[in-house]
Amino acid sequence: MLSVDEATRLVQSTAQPLHTETVPLAQALGRVLREPLHADRDFPPFDRVAMDGIALSYAAVAAGQQVFEIEHTQFAGQAPRPLHNPQAAIEIMTGAAMPPGTDAVVRYEDLLIAEDNNGRRTVTVQVPPTGPGFNVHRRASDRQQGELLLPAGTLLGPAEVAVAATIGAAQLLVSRAPRVAVVSTGDELVEVTETPLPHQIRRSNAQMLQAAAQQVGATAEAFHFNDDLDSLRAGLPALLQQFDAVLLSGGVSKGKADYLPQALRESGAEQIFHEVQQRPGKPFWFGRHPQGAVVFALPGNPVSTFVNYFRYAAPWLRAVQLPEPTFAAPTYAVLATDxxxxxxxxxxxxxxxxxxxxxxxxxxxxxxxxxxxLASLLPSDGFLELPAEREQFAAGEVLPVWRFRW
Amino acid sequence: MLSVDEATRLVQSTAQPLHTETVPLAQALGRVLREPLHADRDFPPFDRVAMDGIALSYAAVAAGQQVFEIEHTQFAGQAPRPLHNPQAAIEIMTGAAMPPGTDAVVRYEDLLIAEDNNGRRTVTVQVPPTGPGFNVHRRASDRQQGELLLPAGTLLGPAEVAVAATIGAAQLLVSRAPRVAVVSTGDELVEVTETPLPHQIRRSNAQMLQAAAQQVGATAEAFHFNDDLDSLRAGLPALLQQFDAVLLSGGVSKGKADYLPQALRESGAEQIFHEVQQRPGKPFWFGRHPQGAVVFALPGNPVSTFVNYFRYAAPWLRAVQLPEPTFAAPTYAVLATDxxxxxxxxxxxxxxxxxxxxxxxxxxxxxxxxxxxLASLLPSDGFLELPAEREQFAAGEVLPVWRFRW
Structure with missing residues (x-):
């Protein structure tokens, strides 16, 4: 039987980048960027005032001058007017561009301002700047024009959205959302809105998989087929051709009603593996349609479905949104009990x-x-991966962890 | 000046639970449940077959019997037919209800099946069950009817959606999404689609805050006001009355164009604090309108805006969705360098x-x-909180961490 590592490698080998589409910036959150974004200007684009106060020439301070007349006031967003008299100063606000003739800023907290009867204002510098560039956020000190800011493959969060806005990227080339068909099987299942007979239960895996697929940016549609070969043969081929991934739950064990592997093959899907050396989820079937979907046929017990989705399918759905599908490195947790x-x-x-x-x-x-x-998932935040080779795991051991909750 | 702990406590003290609304299950992902959900039936609702194989009476095995005639086959979803002959067996599939007269299941892997010329089938049990209930998922063994499954205040993820589906909760009472107004100020700012003059930059904080608010389930609208008292006095009152939270960036420092605190007070907001002993974000202004919004007036430098949003506003936006607002405990990280x-x-x-x-x-x-x-946010996943009392922090120290990326 296939090991978990071998199964992982085979699942990963089927990941191909999805096509791209263009979306407005306001809809880009959670999408994966598929074009590199470069700085359109220097960051900052001008010598930027970093404190409210006065701008002056450091040379005057270095020469011992302490009292400066204020020539005018400059707000952020105003085109800077030069300092005419190098022994004077300009009152200035955070975010403004440094006026020609000035190279340092003294903040209000380090000044005394006085006004005479004619309205002429002077400042006394109490804490002098230590050099040119003091309280100035220098042009290009963060990033230079043309520098790569966001490489293709970046997941767009709030910080990336802000950077895109700054460089005027109002439309972004992103990965198309993965299209997922979620298929439940099982004749014991009734709709959520129905009252089950004593030997029936309501469908829940389909809702779970739809919600989980949304979390990784996929769009998911739900389908249900009865547990008979004819229903499956009639319904599966269209799904295999129209979707990027088909997630099925149930119908892959050795039971008499477990027609799925046969129906998938007859519908054009090639089996890549069936059964993995793992619990839960040993009967996991994985395959692909040569011109269509990758198929995750997950065992139908709810914890099996859930865990195997997060172990195999969720990383795949993230990876195919990247220009070169790669899989995130594992994270680790410390086992708290033996x-x-x-x-x-x-x-x-x-x-x-x-x-x-x-x-x-x-x-x-x-x-x-x-x-x-199913209810055992509620207090759980994820699952540890305990390797098959050992039986005993001691408190304090560090093991790979897969999270489904943060 | 107020400490970060005092500011945190004052922000938390303004959190009041939002009203509720009802949403279909398919739209409940990421919402906060505001009603407790109980098990409508036992979990599982019947003695449930856990393996494909045969169901039989353990008493027959205990008496030494090894060969059993198969009376009939029962699939999942079929009403169970009783075992007539206690020395016979029923072929049975995972998910089916145990038939009356049976109490143990032997899986196919532990059986040999033979068929005679008349189509009568018998099985030989090779690995006998160890007792009644073997390979049976006992009724009510997970949860009992009426037991609390999801308390009010639960954040609805894929597992919770599945549990709600199982108990037939097709409509859920959840918290209304927080309504957030995002306001940018600053005359140096132009739209994303405009080409800025040399001394101008494009708006980015508003897009950042809108995206970040979406991540915690809020709906966010963006507004921009010029840096003058009249514009602010004209625009702010309606926002303070119509939204749950107003997030502003810029205009709270000591600059000449920093009219926001005055404009907020004149628009009916009460100042709760102004300035916090922190970097970045010392000029943070916080207040509330007595009948309306809570106001987070964040400093306008992009890293200040970003960090203070995640430190104060995001936890508040999560908390007000709970029936009794509570704030998540901090998590910790290990400083890697001095x-x-x-x-x-x-x-x-x-x-x-x-x-x-x-x-x-x-x-x-x-x-x-x-x-x-702004670009320094791109490689960052969050920020550590280094207390004000100390200057030196050694590699290996454990400190509270605030994540904005996972």
């Missing part, structure tokens, strides 16, 4: 996570009654 | 974060040229 797990399977152990005052992420195993125990 | 910061101010230090193979979150300080250096 754990024994005997089967020769990689174990995805549900845990709640706490940031400890030692700066460590502590993982507390959550009690679960197996992969049917 | 840092010296001499001013008697709490320092919000931009850092990139890495999950180390020791399970620690390591914080690497990012070089920044002060609070005007």
């Amino acid at each position: 754990v024994v797990f005997k089967p020769k399977l990689t174990h995805f152990l549900l845990v709640s996570l706490q940031s400890s005052p030692t700066g460590q992420l502590l993982a507390y195993p959550e009690r679960a009654h197996g992969s049917g125990d | 840092v010296v910061f001499k001013p008697k101010l709490t320092h919000f230090l931009l850092v990139s974060l890495q999950s180390s193979p020791t399970g620690q979150l390591l914080a690497y300080p990012e070089r920044a040229h002060g609070s005007g250096d």
